[in-house]
Amino acid sequence: MAKQTGSIKLKGTIGDINYYKSKNGGHLARAAGGGFQKGAMHKESMARTMENATEFGRCSTTKRVFKNALAPFLCVRKDGELHGRMVQLFTKLKDLDAVNSRGNRSVGRGIETPKGKQLLRDFAFTPSCSTTEVLACSLNYEFNTRTLSVTNFDIKNVGFPAGATHIALTVGLLHFDFDTLEFSLQNSTPLYMNKQYSATSFEMNTDLPEVGGLAVAVLGMKFYQEVQGTYYLFKDANAVGVEVLGVE
Structure with missing residues (x-):
């Protein structure tokens, strides 16, 4: 970086030289065109930051599409904290990718692992309303027949909120391709029950989604x-x- 020593103080760009005044009052000159900034961005000290930014952007996109895929279940009520919880989940899934090098890790490789599948299985989309606790029954989903058996x-024993007279259950089967971000969701016919419902067991099933990918079965509950x-x-x-x- 050059320093002006003459009596004429310049400011601006002339040819390939950018003249400017520093914070301490000195007059300096450097090559125009942002070369200094580009060089700094590619220093070794910035490599980790750039890798993290790349992975975060890819992870955020995957999270957004996945959330949209489950919109029929998640759009019923607004939850300002869901976004943050899902970002944490998808970041953990990305961190499980042991195939790609840092900067290229993906949610798709992480969720292929047993731990990745378990993280998604245990994720609480609605922590204030657990369907298993509210329904107080046995739930068993069979992927081969795409059927939920309730016994x-x-x-x-159902925990009805104050004032509610009916409960509705819907089963969804989502196929999600984490590489292409294509997805297909098939939902069962909703089952509506009032407080006089007498059956102690029942089944709910869905059609087969139209695309391949990871299969995720979900249960939606509304009052x-x-x-x-x-x-x-x-x-x-x-x-x-x-x-x-x-x-x-």
């Missing part, structure tokens, strides 16, 4: 209040539940 069910034949959806945190039934 030991008693409507009297309603019936008033003169009109059903009003509850959107409180304790009235909307989404739970992962299995990952394969």
Whole structure:
């Protein structure tokens, strides 16, 4: 970097030289065109930062598309903290990638591992409303038949929110390709039950999604209040539940 010593102080760009005044009052000159900044960005000390930024951007895109894929279940109520929780989840999944080098790790390679599948299986989309706790029954999802079997069910044990008269359950089967970000979601017919529902076991199934990829089965739970034949959806945190039934 050059320093001006003459009596004429210049400011601006002349030819390939950029003249400017430093913070301490001195007058300096450097090559124009941003060469200094580009050089700094490629210093060894910046390599890790650039790798992290690349992986974070890829991870965020995957998270956004995955969330959109489950929109029919997740859009019922707004949760300002869901984004942050999902970013943490997908970052952990990316960190499980032992195939690619740092800077090229992906969620897709991480979720292929047993631990990756378990992380998604255990993720709480709606921590304030656990479907297994509210339903207080046995849930078993079979991927081969795309069927959820519910046993030991008693409507009297269901934790209805105050004022709710009906509960609705929907099973979804999502196929998600983490490489191409293509996906297909198939949902079951919703099952509506009032407080007089008498069955102790039932099954729910879906059609086969149209694309390949990782299979994720989810259960959605909503509560309603019936008033003169009109059903009003509850959107409180304790009235909307989404739970992962299995990952394969």
